[in-house]
Amino acid sequence: MTELTRVNTDREIATMEKTLVIRNLHVNVEDKEILKGLDLELEKGKTHAIMGPNGSGKSTLSYALAGHPSYEVTAGEVLFEGQDILEMGPDERAQAGIFLAFQYPMSIPGVSMANFLRSAVNSVRRARGEGDMRVPEFRKKLTERMAALKMDRSFMGRYLNEGFSGGEKKRAEILQMAMLEPKLAIMDETDSGLDIDALRVVSDGVNTLKGDDMTVLVITHYQRLLNYIKPDYVHVLMDGRIVTSGGPELALELESRGYDWVRAEFAVPA
Amino acid sequence: MEVRSVETPTLGISRDAVARLSERLGEPEWLRERRLTAWQTFEATPTPLMTDEEWRRTDIRKLDFGSFNVPIDAPASYEPESSADHRNGFTQIADGYVMEHRLEPEVAAKGVVFSSLSDAATTHPDIVQQYLGALIPDSYGKFASLANALAAGVFVYVPAGVEVELPLQASFTLSQEGSAVFPRTLIVAERHASVTFIDRYYSVDADTASLSVGVAEIFTGEGAQVRYVNVQEWGRNVWNFMAQKHRVERDGQDRNLNIALGGRFSKANVEAELAGSGANCEMLGLFFGDETQFFDAHTLQDHASPNCFSDLLYKGVLRDTSRSVFSGLIRVRPGSQKTDAYQTNRNLLLSDHARADSIPNLEIEANDVKCSHGASVGPIDPDQLFYLQARGLSRRDAERLIVDGFFEPLITRIPLEGVRERLSAAIDAKMG
Ligand SMILES: Nc1ncnc2c1ncn2[C@@H]1O[C@H](COP(=O)(O)OP(=O)(O)O)[C@@H](O)[C@H]1O
Ligand SMILES: [Mg+2]
Numbered sequence: 117m118t119e120l121t122r123v124n125t126d127r128e129i130a131t132m133e134k135t136l137v138i139r140n141l142h143v144n145v146e147d148k149e150i151l152k153g154l155d156l157e158l159e160k161g162k163t164h165a166i167m168g169p170n171g172s173g174k175s176t177l178s179y180a181l182a183g184h185p186s187y188e189v190t191a192g193e194v195l196f197e198g199q200d201i202l203e204m205g206p207d208e209r210a211q212a213g214i215f216l217a218f219q220y221p222m223s224i225p226g227v228s229m230a231n232f233l234r235s236a237v238n239s240v241r242r243a244r245g246e247g248d249m250r251v252p253e254f255r256k257k258l259t260e261r262m263a264a265l266k267m268d269r270s271f272m273g274r275y276l277n278e279g280f281s282g283g284e285k286k287r288a289e290i291l292q293m294a295m296l297e298p299k300l301a302i303m304d305e306t307d308s309g310l311d312i313d314a315l316r317v318v319s320d321g322v323n324t325l326k327g328d329d330m331t332v333l334v335i336t337h338y339q340r341l342l343n344y345i346k347p348d349y350v351h352v353l354m355d356g357r358i359v360t361s362g363g364p365e366l367a368l369e370l371e372s373r374g375y376d377w378v379r380a381e382f383a384v385p386a
Numbered sequence: 387m388e389v390r391s392v393e394t395p396t397l398g399i400s401r402d403a404v405a406r407l408s409e410r411l412g413e414p415e416w417l418r419e420r421r422l423t424a425w426q427t428f429e430a431t432p433t434p435l436m437t438d439e440e441w442r443r444t445d446i447r448k449l450d451f452g453s454f455n456v457p458i459d460a461p462a463s464y465e466p467e468s469s470a471d472h473r474n475g476f477t478q479i480a481d482g483y484v485m486e487h488r489l490e491p492e493v494a495a496k497g498v499v500f501s502s503l504s505d506a507a508t509t510h511p512d513i514v515q516q517y518l519g520a521l522i523p524d525s526y527g528k529f530a531s532l533a534n535a536l537a538a539g540v541f542v543y544v545p546a547g548v549e550v551e552l553p554l555q556a557s558f559t560l561s562q563e564g565s566a567v568f569p570r571t572l573i574v575a576e577r578h579a580s581v582t583f584i585d586r587y588y589s590v591d592a593d594t595a596s597l598s599v600g601v602a603e604i605f606t607g608e609g610a611q612v613r614y615v616n617v618q619e620w621g622r623n624v625w626n627f628m629a630q631k632h633r634v635e636r637d638g639q640d641r642n643l644n645i646a647l648g649g650r651f652s653k654a655n656v657e658a659e660l661a662g663s664g665a666n667c668e669m670l671g672l673f674f675g676d677e678t679q680f681f682d683a684h685t686l687q688d689h690a691s692p693n694c695f696s697d698l699l700y701k702g703v704l705r706d707t708s709r710s711v712f713s714g715l716i717r718v719r720p721g722s723q724k725t726d727a728y729q730t731n732r733n734l735l736l737s738d739h740a741r742a743d744s745i746p747n748l749e750i751e752a753n754d755v756k757c758s759h760g761a762s763v764g765p766i767d768p769d770q771l772f773y774l775q776a777r778g779l780s781r782r783d784a785e786r787l788i789v790d791g792f793f794e795p796l797i798t799r800i801p802l803e804g805v806r807e808r809l810s811a812a813i814d815a816k817m818g
Pocket of ligand 2: 174
């Protein structure tokens with residue numbers, strides 16, 4: 117009886133669509149190995165959280181997934197919707213539907229938010245064989261999405277992230293996500309620098325976007341964000357590997373007990 | 387525009403060409419004499435060598451004055467410049483000859499003069515004699531004396547207190563490959579006058595080398611406001627030399643912008659003299675090199691009076707194996723207290739083989755001044771590039787957006803939409 121249930125569950129998991137499958141991923145930064153054989157599977161439409169202490173490799177993972185050239189993959193594979201993406205450039209990955217909300221977004225002087233967003237939206241559309249979005253349609257969508265994120269219209273004339281406060285940058289990242297409608301959204305410490313009101317607005321924005329299709333990978337080292345963006349699964353990243361995974365309760369446990377017990381239990385070198 | 391290799395009569399760069407040109411343009415005797423004197427200086431002045439400090443990084447060994455022809459008549463036909471821009475006046479000068487000219491009658495009625503220099507020498511001899519060559523005399527150098535001998539161009543005079551509302555524009559074109567042209571602009575804005583002027587140099591790419599040696603002298607009177615924009619879009623095989631000098635009187639304001647995109651070689655000297663207390667000068671420059679292009683910008687902020695302000699910003703982008711040299715001097719003369727002078731040169735390299743040299747200089751002979759200079763040369767920040775690529779932009783589009791942003795503070799200063807749009811298209815073409 118128990119046996120039978122297990123088989124069913126396994127089959128269910130096996131047939132469940134995986135948005136992302138990472139196997140044995142090794143990543144070097146400046147010739148130093150940071151990710152040391154990381155395995156992770158993300159289920160389509162689910163929200164996964166990665167938690168881990170500072171310096172454990174969370175941002176390294178997100179940059180490697182987005183295709184940053186300084187993050188060198190030395191072994192392993194990354195399948196996005198069944199397709200290996202490691203040979204793809206960062207633009208192709210974005211066009212395929214991967215979006216990274218940066219922990220530290222770059223500012224680009226002289227390039228207005230509006231101009232940038234139009235370029236981004238149309239680049240993705242063109243790659244999919246769709247024509248440029250018509251200007252009225254773009255405006256309408258932008259106005260709606262900005263309103264949802266409680267962003268003032270004046271943002272559009274400002275230069276991309278130039279002189280933005282920490283909170284404004286994070287909101288702008290989520291706005292980009294809302295405009296690009298990715299299949300996989302990776303959010304690297306989106307909660308840092310946000311006060312509680314901003315956190316709520318940003319989380320509402322993400323929750324609205326999630327729907328059935330978008331898979332979300334939330335990276336954080338605080339449990340706080342997970343009160344607003346509720347994860348289906350929580351994974352712990354330490355010393356370049358996922359050392360344990362569980363449900364939302366794992367985040368609460370980490371919050372109350374810290375990481376030392378994980379280190380002890382899963383024999384992670386300190 | 388068709389590039390034709392024959393048709394109109396030409397002579398080599400020679401004394402004969404100077405005399406024939408002056409005659410063809412119907413100029414008064416005094417101007418003809420000035421030209422011939424300038425020719426003598428040209429002949430007596432040695433070609434600059436790379437051992438001269440100003441020419442240390444600027445190689446003109448392949449320039450052969452003997453290889454160019456001076457058109458001594460108007461071309462048989464020309465391609466009119468089409469533009470929807472709103473302007474108070476426009477002139478098109480092909481190979482040195484006025485092909486098209488208009489000035490709004492209501493602007494002319496205010497006493498504004500906008501005509502060819504040759505005509506102005508007859509209609510307004512006193513003003514032209516007083517100002518022509520006053521800032522750039524023959525002694526300025528080999529190229530300036532050649533221009534003083536052979537240049538033809540436009541004259542703008544704005545009487546005291548008159549405001550010219552919409553820009554005036556001159557387009558200088560070169561229609562025969564292998565020829566030499568000498569664009570010239572003289573602008574005199576009297577006390578409290580105001581005017582915006584745009585010079586555009588344009589030709590199509592050609593196989594045979596051509597030469598352009600231009601001069602511009604811009605006088606901003608007391609409390610006057612002058613905006614001057616020069617857009618250099620010569621074809622790929624043009625040697626471009628340009629001397630441009632601005633003089634700003636008490637409380638006057640001169641804002642100039644020099645854009646250099648074309649030519650195989652381009653050397654522009656842009657100098658401003660802050661001649662009266664409270665004078666103000668903004669000096670902006672933009673250049674974009676690709677393939678084997680070479681750009682040299684040599685600037686001077688000459689503070690000859692107290693309480694003056696000058697602010698210079700030159701920005702360049704270089705691709706392929708293109709090169710640039712920027713050398714800028716802030717000079718504060720004795721007694722020019724309370725000077726505020728700033729100089730910035732920024733260069734973005736889009737290839738490992740492009741190169742930009744930046745040589746700032748200060749020469750300060752007063753003790754109560756605020757001066758600063760800064761320069762940078764470097765590639766696009768790879769993290770900026772990655773950020774844009776991570777939003778789906780191709781590397782090329784990401785670079786284009788960063789370059790646009792880099793130039794944005796300068797491009798917004800161009801007062802004509804048509805000129806802005808053409809520039810944007812030219813930058814797009816240069817991005818490959
Ligand atoms: N660009 C980089 N250059 C040098 N070292 C880096 C770089 N990015 C990350 N590292 C190093 O990799 C390790 C993991 O960093 P990171 O992935 O940023 O961790 P986290 O996001 O979990 O705090 C750290 O030791 C950090 O110093
Ligand atoms: Mg991080």
